[in-house]
Amino acid sequence: MAKEITNRTENYSQWYNDLVIKAGLADNSAVRGCMVIKPYGYAIWEKIQAALDKMFKDTGHSNAYFPLFIPKSFFSKEASHVEGFAKECAVVTHYRLKNDPNGKGIVVDEDAKLEEELIVRPTSETIIWNTYRGWIQSYRDLPLLINQWANVVRWEMRTRLFLRTTEFLWQEGHTAHATQEEALEETYKMVNVYADFAENFMAVPVIKGVKTANERFAGAIDTLCIEALMQDGKALQSGTSHFLGQNFAKAFDVKFTNKEGKPDYVWASSWGVSTRLMGALIMAHSDDNGLVLPPKLAPIQVVIVPIFHKEEQLTLISEKVLPLKKQLETRGISVQFDNRDNLKPGFKFAEHELKGIPVRIAIGPRDIESNTLEIARRDTLEKKTVSVDNIEDYIVTLLDDIQSNIFQKALKFREESTYKADTYEEFKQLLEKGGFIYAHWDGTPETETLIKDETKATIRCIPFDNPLEEGKCIRTGKPSTQRVLFARSY
RNA sequence: CGGGGUGUAGUACAGUUGGUAGUAUGCCUGGUUUGGGACCAGGAGGUCGUCGGUUCGAGUCCGGCCACCCCGACCA
Numbered sequence: 001m002a003k004e005i006t007n008r009t010e011n012y013s014q015w016y017n018d019l020v021i022k023a024g025l026a027d028n029s030a031v032r033g034c035m036v037i038k039p040y041g042y043a044i045w046e047k048i049q050a051a052l053d054k055m056f057k058d059t060g061h062s063n064a065y066f067p068l069f070i071p072k073s074f075f076s077k078e079a080s081h082v083e084g085f086a087k088e089c090a091v092v093t094h095y096r097l098k099n100d101p102n103g104k105g106i107v108v109d110e111d112a113k114l115e116e117e118l119i120v121r122p123t124s125e126t127i128i129w130n131t132y133r134g135w136i137q138s139y140r141d142l143p144l145l146i147n148q149w150a151n152v153v154r155w156e157m158r159t160r161l162f163l164r165t166t167e168f169l170w171q172e173g174h175t176a177h178a179t180q181e182e183a184l185e186e187t188y189k190m191v192n193v194y195a196d197f198a199e200n201f202m203a204v205p206v207i208k209g210v211k212t213a214n215e216r217f218a219g220a221i222d223t224l225c226i227e228a229l230m231q232d233g234k235a236l237q238s239g240t241s242h243f244l245g246q247n248f249a250k251a252f253d254v255k256f257t258n259k260e261g262k263p264d265y266v267w268a269s270s271w272g273v274s275t276r277l278m279g280a281l282i283m284a285h286s287d288d289n290g291l292v293l294p295p296k297l298a299p300i301q302v303v304i305v306p307i308f309h310k311e312e313q314l315t316l317i318s319e320k321v322l323p324l325k326k327q328l329e330t331r332g333i334s335v336q337f338d339n340r341d342n343l344k345p346g347f348k349f350a351e352h353e354l355k356g357i358p359v360r361i362a363i364g365p366r367d368i369e370s371n372t373l374e375i376a377r378r379d380t381l382e383k384k385t386v387s388v389d390n391i392e393d394y395i396v397t398l399l400d401d402i403q404s405n406i407f408q409k410a411l412k413f414r415e416e417s418t419y420k421a422d423t424y425e426e427f428k429q430l431l432e433k434g435g436f437i438y439a440h441w442d443g444t445p446e447t448e449t450l451i452k453d454e455t456k457a458t459i460r461c462i463p464f465d466n467p468l469e470e471g472k473c474i475r476t477g478k479p480s481t482q483r484v485l486f487a488r489s490y
Numbered sequence: 491c492g493g494g495g496u497g498u499a500g501u502a503c504a505g506u507u508g509g510u511a512g513u514a515u516g517c518c519u520g521g522u523u524u525g526g527g528a529c530c531a532g533g534a535g536g537u538c539g540u541c542g543g544u545u546c547g548a549g550u551c552c553g554g555c556c557a558c559c560c561c562g563a564c565c566a
Binding site for chain 1: 491523524525526527528556559560562563564565
């Protein structure tokens with residue numbers, strides 16, 4: 001195992017990359033821009049999936065699965081949607097290969113050209129709404145609350161592990177409603193679910209808000225989002241929930257008969273989070289020693305390291321550890337007993353820190369004698385010797401404490417990195433420090449684009465419950481009624 | 491896709507004026523070790539990113555391509 005990861009301050013991107021690879025989360029693959037998610041990384045994703053899936057089901061949604069391929073013609077049915085995705089679509093044109101008649105290798109069989117090309121889904125609104133047409137006739141068929149766990153492909157120019165890969169895993173919810181109010185309510189409900197998940201499971205504080213027209217999803221009336229702040233002062237859009245109006249219903253002719261017996265188009269929402277959340281998780285909490293995982297998403301919450309000289313000592317320790325492991329497991333804690341005999345404790349400590357295991361227990365001859373354990377917490381790196389008595393309660397409390405501590409730490413960082421700018425000069429200076437900046441904006445897409453071109457900062461969102469306040473746009477000096485949230489972003 | 495950099499053992503790197511590849515670490519075996527990344531001895535492991543060119547001879551020189559990293563444009 002490689003030992004060193006780059007310091008955060010030295011090179012933040014390199015640190016992130018080192019962390020992902022050395023902690024065994026993911027690797028680059030033989031395919032450009034596509035990653036291999038390794039078992040440890042995938043275990044974290046499975047925890048994320050499990051928690052979210054429960055939240056979706058608790059709010060009345062069901063899972064289904066739609067095809068990977070979408071007929072090309074579907075995309076042109078919703079004008080702004082095709083415009084948004086056209087430049088990043090992978091296209092299937094043939095269905096057969098053959099031996100190269102001119103020599104070595106294999107070539108595409110030109111005789112096997114598809115009548116209509118298939119698009120590898122970049123998102124599934126079109127295929128799903130085309131399907132919904134057949135599912136919805138009456139208001140009694142509504143609401144339709146469907147989620148799918150899937151992979152999607154977006155042919156991005158530049159990729160980074162988890163943060164932006166050509167293929168990524170996500171969930172996408174697609175709901176259909178009889179009224180605008182109901183669809184809007186759903187859109188807000190799901191962004192709140194995302195915020196709840198981010199803060200209570202990932203321990204990442206987020207700001208909920210609505211996107212400006214420039215940043216809106218292709219085909220949406222409104223896009224709601226959660227925005228998180230990373231340790232380098234850049235924002236990361238961590239989840240989006242779109243109010244689609246009747247756009248897709250009209251594009252795919254999905255009508256229903258309402259209570260009054262009159263035909264109407266169906267109202268829609270869609271919402272998604274992706275493996276990008278893994279990036280947020282990694283960047284929000286980790287340090288120069290490696291990952292720091294929130295206990296609620298850590299595949300292994302407690303690791304037990306025996307300290308021993310001879311095999312008999314290990315046997316003795318094991319007799320003590322195995323019941324302890326069971327006790328902890330009955331309290332719902334995942335425990336690993338690291339009894340490898342070819343590695344020294346110090347090596348194991350470093351490795352478990354790299355992997356971000358929240359709690360480490362060391363037990364050696366000294367502890368056996370005094371009926372104690374050495375407990376080390378990953379978030380603060382503090383070590384403490386405690387009595388074995390009531391250890392389960394102690395660990396349960398400690399895990400809760402770590403969960404809330406890393407959230408508080410991230411929240412404190414965000415608060416200390418959130419500023420107000422009243423002039424453009426001040427705004428530009430603050431951007432160099434990184435962080436969230438509240439500033440006045442005249443409300444036009446042109447000014448937003450201008451600011452983006454000049455400073456690389458974008459409006460992350462207009463936060464919900466944003467206080468109204470008279471002011472002047474930092475760029476144009478035109479009147480503004482509220483400050484909006486700016487940042488440089490991933 | 492543009493600018494810069496890199497590509498040699500699982501990993502990180504060295505390799506001189508072109509002469510047929512080495513160091514560390516990891517791995518395997520044996521022994522001594524084990525409370526913060528152990529040590530000794532022996533051993534295995536490389537079509538030098540790829541394709542082509544120059545040459546008696548290419549890791550080394552030239553060209554194409556590919557991949558990765560950093561900085562932009564694009565984006566969840």
